[in-house]
Amino acid sequence: MDFELTNEQTAVQSMAREWALAEVAPVIQRYDEAHEFPRELLASLAKTGLLGALVPEEYGGAALDYVSYALAVEELNRVDASVGITMWAHNSLCTNHLVLFGTPAQKAAYLPRLARGESLGAWGLTEPGSGSDAAAMKSRAVREGDGYVLNGSKAFITNAGVSEVAVVMAVTDPGRGAKGISAFVLNKGMTGFSAGRPYRKLGLHASNTAELIFDNVSVPADHLVGEPGMGFVNTMQVLEGGRVAMAAMAVGIAQAALDAALAYMKERRAFGKTLAEFNGLQSMIADMGTEVEAARLLTLRAAALKDAGKPAKTAASMAKVFASEVAMKAATKSLQIHGGAGYITEFPIERIFRDAKLTEIGEGTSEIQRMVIAQDLLGFR
Numbered sequence: 001m002d003f004e005l006t007n008e009q010t011a012v013q014s015m016a017r018e019w020a021l022a023e024v025a026p027v028i029q030r031y032d033e034a035h036e037f038p039r040e041l042l043a044s045l046a047k048t049g050l051l052g053a054l055v056p057e058e059y060g061g062a063a064l065d066y067v068s069y070a071l072a073v074e075e076l077n078r079v080d081a082s083v084g085i086t087m088w089a090h091n092s093l094c095t096n097h098l099v100l101f102g103t104p105a106q107k108a109a110y111l112p113r114l115a116r117g118e119s120l121g122a123w124g125l126t127e128p129g130s131g132s133d134a135a136a137m138k139s140r141a142v143r144e145g146d147g148y149v150l151n152g153s154k155a156f157i158t159n160a161g162v163s164e165v166a167v168v169m170a171v172t173d174p175g176r177g178a179k180g181i182s183a184f185v186l187n188k189g190m191t192g193f194s195a196g197r198p199y200r201k202l203g204l205h206a207s208n209t210a211e212l213i214f215d216n217v218s219v220p221a222d223h224l225v226g227e228p229g230m231g232f233v234n235t236m237q238v239l240e241g242g243r244v245a246m247a248a249m250a251v252g253i254a255q256a257a258l259d260a261a262l263a264y265m266k267e268r269r270a271f272g273k274t275l276a277e278f279n280g281l282q283s284m285i286a287d288m289g290t291e292v293e294a295a296r297l298l299t300l301r302a303a304a305l306k307d308a309g310k311p312a313k314t315a316a317s318m319a320k321v322f323a324s325e326v327a328m329k330a331a332t333k334s335l336q337i338h339g340g341a342g343y344i345t346e347f348p349i350e351r352i353f354r355d356a357k358l359t360e361i362g363e364g365t366s367e368i369q370r371m372v373i374a375q376d377l378l379g380f381r
Contacts, residue, residue, distance in 0.1 A: 046117025094121025
């Protein structure tokens with residue numbers, strides 16, 4: 001068993017870390033406080049190639065392995081989760097759906113500009129009335145002439161208001177349940193296709209999250225992604241890789257919380273010594289460091305299984321549920337170590353604390369992950 005990263009993986013990790021520290025760290029508080037999407041930062045990120053992380057080289061992408069991708073996601077989120085989740089949704093969901101299931105013509109049309117960052121991608125599964133029970137979606141795509149007419153909406157969609165491309169799921173055969181759902185790729189500007197107003201959120205203030213709205217959208221037949229009726233099945237395959245990356249996002253947030261606690265403990269003095277000298281706080285730090293490292297190893301194990309072409313569904317769910325809960329615990333403990341200082345916006349832990357909660361909800365809640373894990377352990381299909 002080899003725990004060493006390759007030279008290429010280390011290079012990706014270092015590049016992502018250096019870019020985030022140089023470009024994001026100095027300005028992100030301003031974007032967060034203004035609830036403003038950082039377009040300039042995404043333009044800069046595009047130059048690193050990370051917006052084409054999973055895109056094959058023939059379409060202008062970086063073609064990273066999953067371990068490298070997870071490392072990059074972790075490093076971006078270690079500095080800021082708004083930028084991190086924007087990159088994650090673009091890559092893991094929209095772009096990867098097209099990589100895995102798009103036709104050659106679709107790949108040629110969309111992947112190069114997605115990889116270059118000329119277009120941002122969104123991905124629509126969740127609806128106002130169907131979250132964990134995604135197959136209960138109400139959006140309908142009715143066959144009409146040479147195409148489809150799409151009606152409905154999607155909720156809580158990352159990048160909804162800033163994307164030029166979206167892959168969305170809709171029911172095409174209501175009598176077949178989950179096997180009657182198909183996927184479509186939509187372009188910004190299609191008549192009847194729009195985004196709602198951005199949500200005001202607990203955290204991730206600098207990321208864009210909104211509804212996608214379909215009002216009699218005429219969708220040409222060649223915008224169908226994958227086989228008819230296979231949209232939900234393909235979605236589950238997309239989510240497997242997405243959960244690995246969401247786990248990496250949680251690891252990055254957890255590491256950021258640990259970083260903040262360590263820095264504060266070394267500087268803050270009480271009763272004539274630094275907080276770092278108090279045994280009780282040392283115990284908290286020891287637990288945080290151990291849990292963050294365990295979450296990282298679970299995440300990289302799931303990524304390595306993906307790279308080896310082995311089943312990774314359960315490993316991804318294990319990594320995601322554990323890492324997300326570690327992120328929330330680490331943020332809570334770090335804020336406690338900061339005391340009153342952690343409750344004001346002068347210190348980054350306040351933002352880290354708010355951002356951490358999403359990782360327990362997005363990409364399948366902790367409850368859904370435990371259901372996936374239990375069904376595998378019990379031998380259920």
